[in-house]
Structure formats: structure tokens, C-alpha cells
Amino acid sequence: MSTPAERNKQREELKREFKYIFKIVVVGDSGVGKTSLIRTYTDGQFQHYLHPDGLLDKKEKVLRLGSDKIKLEIWDTAGQERYRSLTASYYRGAHGCLILFDASVTDATTNTNRSLDRCVHWLDDTTQYCNDSTCKMLVATKCHLLDETKTLKCELGKKFADENNLSYMELSSEKNMNVNETFEKLAQILYTEYSRRDSNLNEKVNEGQGNSLHIFKSTFFKNSLVCPGSCVIL
Ligand SMILES: Nc1nc2c(ncn2[C@@H]2O[C@H](COP(=O)(O)OP(=O)(O)O)[C@@H](O)[C@H]2O)c(=O)[nH]1
Ligand SMILES: [Mg+2]
Numbered sequence: 576m577s578t579p580a581e582r583n584k585q586r587e588e589l590k591r592e593f594k595y596i597f598k599i600v601v602v603g604d605s606g607v608g609k610t611s612l613i614r615t616y617t618d619g620q621f622q623h624y625l626h627p628d629g630l631l632d633k634k635e636k637v638l639r640l641g642s643d644k645i646k647l648e649i650w651d652t653a654g655q656e657r658y659r660s661l662t663a664s665y666y667r668g669a670h671g672c673l674i675l676f677d678a679s680v681t682d683a684t685t686n687t688n689r690s691l692d693r694c695v696h697w698l699d700d701t702t703q704y705c706n707d708s709t710c711k712m713l714v715a716t717k718c719h720l721l722d723e724t725k726t727l728k729c730e731l732g733k734k735f736a737d738e739n740n741l742s743y744m745e746l747s748s749e750k751n752m753n754v755n756e757t758f759e760k761l762a763q764i765l766y767t768e769y770s771r772r773d774s775n776l777n778e779k780v781n782e783g784q785g786n787s788l789h790i791f792k793s794t795f796f797k798n799s800l801v802c803p804g805s806c807v808i809l
Pocket of ligand 2: 609651652654
């Protein structure tokens with residue numbers, strides 16, 4: 576157990592190293608490919624038959640955006656979604672959320688996809704447990720299995736994303752198609768948004784709009800530094 580002084584030191588070191596640290600949660604029905612996606616992205620390789628059970632898992636990836644270094648902390652349910660035991664603490668403080676569905680189980684005759692239908696439930700959960708500002712993205716997985724030409728295509732997903740105002744990506748962990756691009760797109764959206772907020776805040780402080788803003792700024796950063804769920808914004 577670290578002391579408060581040690582934790583402060585650690586925080587200061589992180590602050591120097593990374594412009595932002597973003598918490599990303601990944602949700603979706605069991606079997607849609609959450610663990611495979613996270614492992615492919617962070618370990619650089621796809622492995623079949625991953626064991627799903629375990630404690631909540633967190634993987635990290637460092638990205639460079641412009642001249643800034645940012646860290647993504649990517650959370651995996653590690654199978655707990657099967658018992659419907661994903662709790663508020665999993666979502667708490669998340670800056671980004673990937674909602675996954677398995678594009679390969681699309682039924683061509685009825686033009687339906689049951690794992691996409693279930694995204695209504697996952698979206699409800701994110702509305703309930705995430706912040707209003709959490710950036711949500713719908714992600715179609717296993718897309719290389721969709722058709723013989725291996726074209727990335729899942730119109731149902733695009734429609735669902737448009738209707739629910741979500742960003743949308745189609746990928747395949749196995750073929751490593753669009754895996755990096757998905758996380759980079761989310762990171763870029765978050766980076767742009769938080770940089771914009773920072774510069775707005777700085778502008779207001781520089782415009783000398785009184786002490787109250789200055790206090791607001793310190794409070795904002797103080798609160799942001801240690802978000803529940805070990806999420807840190809620097
Ligand atoms: N062929 C193929 N199988 C995949 C792909 N992504 C995941 N899977 C398989 O789908 C199953 C469930 O994946 P997993 O990542 O454990 O799903 P989770 O329950 O959402 O974490 C496993 O057997 C994976 O190997 C993919 O891109 N291609
Ligand atoms: Mg899993």
C-alpha cells in the first residue's frame with residue numbers, strides 16, 4: 576500500500592510523461608471479440624480461444640499525437656458480462672467506450688444481427704453509468720467473415736450508429752484490419768476534445784476573468800487527477 580506522498584510523486588511523474596491518460600471501456604455480449612480486440616491491439620497478435628473468465632483486466636497502450644504522448648488504459652470485462660455483473664465502477668470515469676457487436680452473425684435472410692440488437696442494452700448501460708461527455712463508438716468485429724470478397728461491410732451497424740449518434744468502425748482482429756485505426760480514431764477524438772477544453776480554460780484564465788475562474792481551473796484539475804476507477808487526466 577503506497578503512502579499519500581508516494582502517490583503524489585507517482586502522479587507528478589505521470590503528469591510529466593503524458594499529456595492525457597484516457598480510460599477506455601470495452602463492452603458487448605460475450606463472444607463478440609472484446610478480449611481478442613484488446614489483445615490484438617496491445618500485444619500485436621491475434622490468438623484463438625482466449626479464456627474469458629477472470630478479474631477485470633486492464634491493458635495499456637501509449638500513443639503519440641502531434642508532439643504529445645498520451646496513454647490509453649483499456650478495460651476488459653474478462654467474462655463478467657456473462658453474469659450481468661458489470662458494475663458502475665467498470666464504467667466510472669470512462670472517457671471512451673467501445674460497444675462491440677459480431678458482424679459475422681448477421682442473418683442474411685432476415686437482415687438482422689442478434690449481437691447488434693443487444694447493443695441497445697449496452698447503450699442503455701453506458702447512458703446510465705458513463706458521463707455525458709464519454710465518447711461512444713460502435714464497432715463491428717470479425718468483418719472479414721462477412722462475405723467472400725472480404726469487403727468490410729455491415730450496413731446494419733452503420734444504420735444503428737447513425738440513429739444513435741455514435742462513431743462507427745468495422746474491423747477484424749484476426750486479420751488485424753482497422754484494429755489500430757479504431758483506437759487511434761477514438762484517441763484522436765478525445766485528444767481534440769480535451770485539448771479544446773484546456774485551451775478554452777486557459778483563454779478564460781488569461782483573459783483575467785477573476786479569481787473564481789482560477790479556482791475553477793484548479794478544482795477541475797484536482798478533481799480530474801484522480802478519477803474513480805483509477806482514471807487519470809493530466
Ligand atoms: N475468426 C475470428 N474469430 C474471432 C475474431 N475475434 C474474436 N474471435 C473469436 O471469437 C471468440 C470470442 O472472442 P473473445 O475475444 O473471447 O470474445 P469476448 O467474450 O467478447 O471477450 C473466440 O473464439 C475468438 O477467437 C476474429 O477476428 N476472427
Ligand atoms: Mg473476453
